[in-house]
Structure formats: structure tokens, C-alpha cells
Amino acid sequence: MIRVYRSGCTTCEPSTVDPADWILPPDALWIDLVAPTREEDAAVEKALGLSVPTREEMAELEASSRVYRENGATYATADIITHGDAALPGIEPVTFVLTDGPLVTIRYTDPRPFSMLTEKLGREPALCTSGPDMFLNLMEVVIDRASDILSKNATRVEGIASHVFSGGKTVGFAKLITKLGQAQMATARIEQSLAGLLRIFAFIGVDERTHTDDARAHLHSLGRDADSLIAHNQSVAASINFQLSAALGLINIEQSSIIKIFSVAAVAFLPPTLIASIYGMNFRHMPELSQAWGYPAAVAAMVVSALLPLAWFKRKGWL
Structure with a gap:
């Protein structure tokens, strides 16, 4: 045009x-x-x-x-x-x-x-x-x-x-x-x-x-x-x-924080997993399996083993 x-x-x-x-x-x-x-x-x-x-x-x-x-x-x-x-x-x-x-x-x-x-x-x-x-x-x-x-x-x-x-x-x-x-x-x-x-x-x-x-x-x-x-x-x-x-x-930074949470969780749950694995093997000569206090004791051990690493991380300022 x-x-x-x-x-x-x-x-x-x-x-x-x-x-x-x-x-x-x-x-x-x-x-x-x-x-x-x-x-x-x-x-x-x-x-x-x-x-x-x-x-x-x-x-x-x-x-x-x-x-x-x-x-x-x-x-x-x-x-x-x-x-x-x-x-x-x-x-x-x-x-x-x-x-x-x-x-x-x-x-x-x-x-x-x-x-x-x-x-x-x-x-x-x-x-x-x-x-x-x-x-x-x-x-x-x-x-x-x-x-x-x-x-x-x-x-x-x-x-x-x-x-x-x-x-x-x-x-x-x-x-x-x-x-x-x-x-x-x-x-x-x-x-x-x-x-x-x-x-x-x-x-x-x-x-x-x-x-x-x-x-x-x-x-x-x-x-x-x-x-x-x-x-x-x-x-x-x-x-x-x-x-x-x-x-x-x-x-x-946010991705690092997310990875940090997963890392702490993995470390915290590693001892309870170890305890559960041990008592899940069901060997004949495991005296705790025949005792009435065996199950509560194993659960308590797993809880304490998870809380101790978290307390340590908190004290070091990693959380």
C-alpha cells in the first residue's frame, strides 16, 4: 500500500x-x-x-x-x-x-x-x-x-x-x-x-x-x-x-535444606533400623524373644537410638 x-x-x-x-x-x-x-x-x-x-x-x-x-x-x-x-x-x-x-x-x-x-x-x-x-x-x-x-x-x-x-x-x-x-x-x-x-x-x-x-x-x-x-x-x-x-x-538454598532434612532423617532412623533388623532375625538362642519385656525393650531401644542422634545434631547447631 x-x-x-x-x-x-x-x-x-x-x-x-x-x-x-x-x-x-x-x-x-x-x-x-x-x-x-x-x-x-x-x-x-x-x-x-x-x-x-x-x-x-x-x-x-x-x-x-x-x-x-x-x-x-x-x-x-x-x-x-x-x-x-x-x-x-x-x-x-x-x-x-x-x-x-x-x-x-x-x-x-x-x-x-x-x-x-x-x-x-x-x-x-x-x-x-x-x-x-x-x-x-x-x-x-x-x-x-x-x-x-x-x-x-x-x-x-x-x-x-x-x-x-x-x-x-x-x-x-x-x-x-x-x-x-x-x-x-x-x-x-x-x-x-x-x-x-x-x-x-x-x-x-x-x-x-x-x-x-x-x-x-x-x-x-x-x-x-x-x-x-x-x-x-x-x-x-x-x-x-x-x-x-x-x-x-x-x-x-531451598534444595540444600530439603536434602539436609532427608540426610538427618536417614541418620536418625539408621540405629532403629539396625535394632529392628537384629531382632527380626528370629534366632533360637535370643533370650529377649521369650521374655515378656522383650518387645517393649526393643521398641524403647529404637526410640532412644533415634532421639540420641537428633539431640546431638541439635547441640551442634546442624538443625
Whole structure:
């Protein structure tokens, strides 16, 4: 689908014409390609005289494939976080193309920042007057959304910490460790997205289209925000690692306590078992078997032999 934001409009309107008949509006500021077909790619390529990367090309991780210049246009691909409200957010590549005319974006998903920018433009139609303005404002909402996702993940991690260090038994720790694993994956994806954005800001900073004082100041502010978010994200990751180590340590402590109980019980019941085994052999010449006090004496001996080791363990402080 081809969506076009035009100067003075309040929304990014989807094109309803056949791609073969599509013509670039002269006042277009933003062309948003959402899961474009090959025909739609060809229509935009013909109108702007540039190539549109395929989904496979966008997914490449080499730096040279992520930021480059071609035919006078600047290409930058960033991993944008999707489904940010979920416990495990997703991440998808989005390509931004700065041209002498409109900004071009190519995406195969629907990250929240795009609708956020559309809503912002609906309130302030005069906010963007050029493609570079549109790019900078889009980057701003991308950073804002990343900050929101990071804050939610940090809050989620703090909630897990309250359970890990609640002082109760380790019942349910398997679920907590699963949540910690999801939070760790979320922090990794957040950092991947922010690091890619920093690389884009550095590359776009040398583009002649952003050489105005306002654009440079905006880019510098965005880079500073991304740096601070990365630092915060790393502190959240450190907290997750600490909680995971603590949870595993508490599980080991409880398991050791359980093993300790079984060990003490085995030692305590060993003498009574020995006595019972001896008197269960039923030899002919065992005088206690023919005496009336034989059975009570054997039972008493077993009880005393069990209590003596327990008393010894208690005195040594092993219980």
C-alpha cells in the first residue's frame, strides 16, 4: 500500500489508484510504503528515480547494507520495536530514504510510532514542511516510543524483584525465571533498536539535507536521548542478571535444606533400623524373644537410638 502525506493535510492518505497509474503529488512530504507489492515498488521507483529495497535487503545486518547513499538519496534501515506493550516485544526493520523531495519509508509491519506521528500531524499540520523535517519528527516519536517500552520493561522487572526477594518459599520461581528471560530478551531488542538509531543519526548528520542549525540541533538531541536510554536499558539488564542469579541461589538454598532434612532423617532412623533388623532375625538362642519385656525393650531401644542422634545434631547447631 502506498500512503502519501501532503503539505497542509492532516492525515497520511492511502492511494486508491492503480500502481501503474500512480503519479507523485507535487506537494508530497512523505511516502509511506506499507508491505508494498512489486508493482507499488516500481511505481515509486519510477516517480522518484530511485530503487526501493526488498524485504530481504532490509533484513541484512551489515552496516554497509543498513546505511548508504545511492543516486543522490540517503538510505537508512533501523530495527523498530513492535508490539511494545507485550511482555516480549518484536523487532522489525524499517527503511528511511531521504531524497531531495519527500521522505520515503518502507515497512512490512505497523510500529506504533507511525500512527503516533500521524496523530501528531493531525494536531499540528504545519509541524513538517519538508522530507528532512518529517524524518526528524518521525525519529523523535520512535525515540519516545522506545522510552515508553523501556519504562514498562523496567517496571515489569521491578515487579519481578518484589517476588524474588519477598522472603517466601521458592514456589513459582519457574514462572518468575521465565518472566526474567522475557525481560532480558526485551532489553536486548531495545538496545539493538537504539544502537541502530544512533548509527543512523551519525550517518544522517553528514547529509547535506540536514545541515541547517535546527536540523543539527534536533539530531544532536535525538542522539543524546538514545544514549541515555541505552544507559538506562543496560542498568535494567544488570538488574535482570542479578535477580536471575539471586533466584537460582535461593532455589539452591531451598534444595540444600530439603536434602539436609532427608540426610538427618536417614541418620536418625539408621540405629532403629539396625535394632529392628537384629531382632527380626528370629534366632533360637535370643533370650529377649521369650521374655515378656522383650518387645517393649526393643521398641524403647529404637526410640532412644533415634532421639540420641537428633539431640546431638541439635547441640551442634546442624538443625
